Amino acid sequence: MSLPLPLASLRRAARLAATRAYAPYSKFKVGAAILTQDGAVFTGCNVENASYGLCNCAERTAIFSAIAARKKALKLRCVVVYTDTPTPTSPCGACRQVINEFGPTARVVSYCRGNAVIDTTLDQLLPGAFGPANLGH
Numbered sequence: 001m002s003l004p005l006p007l008a009s010l011r012r013a014a015r016l017a018a019t020r021a022y023a024p025y026s027k028f029k030v031g032a033a034i035l036t037q038d039g040a041v042f043t044g045c046n047v048e049n050a051s052y053g054l055c056n057c058a059e060r061t062a063i064f065s066a067i068a069a070r071k072k073a074l075k076l077r078c079v080v081v082y083t084d085t086p087t088p089t090s091p092c093g094a095c096r097q098v099i100n101e102f103g104p105t106a107r108v109v110s111y112c113r114g115n116a117v118i119d120t121t122l123d124q125l126l127p128g129a130f131g132p133a134n135l136g137h
Contacts, residue, residue, distance in 0.1 A: 005035065005077065005078055005107070006035070006041075007078075007080070007109065009041070010033040010035055010041065010078060010080040010109075011033075011080055011082065011109075011111055013031075013033035013041060013043050013080070014031040014032050014033040014043065014058075014080045014081060014082035014111070015031055015082045015111075016031065016043070017031030017032060017033060017043040017044060017045045017058060017062070017082070018030055018031030018045060018058070018082050018083070018084060019031070019045075020045045021045040021046045021047070021058070022045070022046070022047045022048055023046055023048050024048060025048050025050070025052070026048060028046070028083070028085075029045070029046065029083070029084055030045065030046040030057065030058040030059075030081065030082070030083050030089070031043065031044070031045050031058050031081070031082045032044050032045070032057075032058035032059045032061070032062040032079060032080065032081050032082070033062065033079075033080045034059075034062045034063060034066060034076055034078065034079050034080075035076070035077045035078040035079075035080075036066065036074060036075060036076060036077065037075035037076070037077055040066070042062045042063075042065050042066040042069065043062055043065070044058045044059065044060070044061025044062030044063070044064070044065055045058045045061060046058045046061070047061065057091070057092060057094065057095050058081065059079055059081060059091050059095040059098070059099065060094065060095055060098050062079075063076070063098055063099070063102060074102045075102060075103060076099060076102045076103025076106040077103065077106060077107065078106055078107040078108070078109065079091070079099055079103070079106055079107070079108045079109070079122075080109045080110075080111065081108070081109070081110040081111070082110075082111050082112070083110070083111075083112050084112070084113050085112045085113065085114075086112060086113065086114045087112055087114060087116050088110035088111055088112040088114075088116050088117055088118045089110055089112070090108065090110050090118050090120075090125060091108065091110075091125065093126075096122065096125050096126040096129075097126070097129070097130070099122050099126075100122055100126055100129045100130075100131050101131060101132065103122060104122055104123055104129065104131060105121055105122060105123050106121065106122045107119070107120075107121055107122075108120055108121060108122055108125060
C-alpha cells in the first residue's frame with residue numbers, strides 16, 4: 001500500500017526552503033521538497049556562485065541532501081518546487097536528469113506565488129530519458 005501524498009506540507013516545506021536560497025546574482029530563489037518512497041522529506045534551495053557554472057539547483061540540493069543523510073537506495077515519489085514568481089517554473093534539464101536517476105515516474109509539482117500549478121510526472125517532463133537501465137543496471 002502506498003503512503004498518502006502530503007502535498008500541502010511538501011508545498012510549505014519547498015516555500016520555506018526558498019527563503020534560504022543563496023541567490024545574490026539572479027535573485028531567483030527556488031526551494032524544493034522531495035518525498036521518498038518510505039515517507040521521508042528532504043528540502044533544498046538553490047545555491048549560486050560567482051562562477052555561474054558552479055551553481056546548484058534546489059531540486060538537486062534536496063536529492064543530494066537525502067543521499068548524504070542516509071538514502072543510498074533513494075526512491076523518489078514526489079518533487080515539489082516553489083518559485084516566488086507569477087508563474088510556476090519546472091525543473092531544469094540537469095535536475096530532470098537527476099530526478100530520473102531516483103524517480104523516473106515521480107510526480108513533479110511546481111508552485112509559485114500565483115495560482116498556476118504545473119502537476120506532472122518526470123517521464124512526461126523527460127521522455128526517452130537516459131538512466132541506469134541504459135548502462136545495464
